[in-house]
Amino acid sequence: MSNVYMAAEYTGNIMNKGTVPYPRDPPGESIDCVDTRGMVLELRNMSFSYPAAQSGAALNDISLNIEAGPLVVLVGANGSGKSTLVRLLSGLYKPSPGAGAFLIPAEDYRIGDLYQAIALLSQENQVYPLSLSENMSLGTTQAPCKDEVDGAARLGGASEFIFRFEKGMNTELQVFSDAMAHNLHGKPDHPLSQEMKGLPTDIDISGGEKQRLVASRTFMRFNSGAVRFVAVDEPTSALDAEGELQLFNNLLAARKGKTMVFVTHRFGHLTKHADKIVCMKAGQIVEMGTHAELMQKENGEYANLYKIQADAYI
Template sequence: MELITQSAKLGGAYDFISKFEQGFDTTLHPIQTARLVNNGGTHPLKEMSDKLEKQLEVSGGEKQRLVASRTFMRLQSNKIKCVTVDEPSSALDPQGEMDLFRRLRDARAGKTMIFVTHRFGHLTKHADLIICMKNGRVAETGTHEELMFKNGDYAKLYDIQASAFLPEKIGYEGPDSISVA
């Protein structure tokens, strides 16, 4: 249980899990993969399904924190050498995003971590390698500093996002099919 608790704290899920009536024993809303047809009788699976349907649902940000917690749980294994995460912070608030990426950076020793994201945030300046994609192809690669110096697609995308926070910047209207991996 200690490993689960520690992983929940690292993933940012501990606080809201602790507020559940059953804590870590709470059953979240399951994914329904089959439908039971009731022909008037009772069936043990139908009774179990009825109980499960009344379980808790969580927000998008809470789901991301649970996924992050599972990731931290797996990172405890020396067998994990590569972690790939798609949009790990898309539903997190800025503080949650910063905290998550700091903890992931702290846990990465000896592991390759690949993050697919459209948000530049706290991750870009810490990445060993950024691969900027355009129309499904690699447009350019490098560190944040190298890509900003090149002033290519990555720099344009970065400036678009930064312009929302810098009053002296005017938004860039360029290709809308560029993403960063």
């Protein structure tokens, strides 16, 4: 419930133009007019607690500087604060007043431009009662062409299941016809019952297919050219190892200078490509460096996690 509360509060703040973690509209320049590279992000002595949390701060005195364009991988045991940190960086969570500073280079970005510049691929895998194509296009500012939709579906892995449906991209998810007919049981001759016989039946997709669809939505966002920061929070829990590796490789290939922060519990492949690894424990950053640097630390936290994971896959 705390996550729901945070998201609701954050959305309300944006709609009311009240306290948000970034400057408001207007004035300001478009991000595209200021810088076309990846986004620079900095946290200074940042702490964060969930509302009504009984276990203390989720993040404690975090300081982190991310230059424009690197691949950063957050690692750590469950509950170490990785997802909280990436959601704070992506703007999904609002910093607590007086709990440190969250800085971006310019003080006057327009809020609409800023959120067009951020893409979050998370583990929630939310889909909506829309067509598959419309689900993929959420968050885009202009109607996409067919080639863009097909390309994003291929990169996200969704094309593997979409075309098994008769209507392909136009397949509607979760029509919710049952809600319309809840008082019609035992009334087959009712006019509404007759009308509903012509409606499409509900179509649902598996957890792995939802993850592929949401990943394809992220690639659709890349087509705008406005995305400068990509936050990826363990989006592959329902994918097999091959599907996960293919998605990660496609994201890395599409990065093209964007700042990208990954959270994943299977990190061996990613960390070898990372410009910076941030190792967390109990809400704090305990180590930072490259894979080679951290593996040289005797009894280091990252080296221990890496060896445990390597042993598990032997």
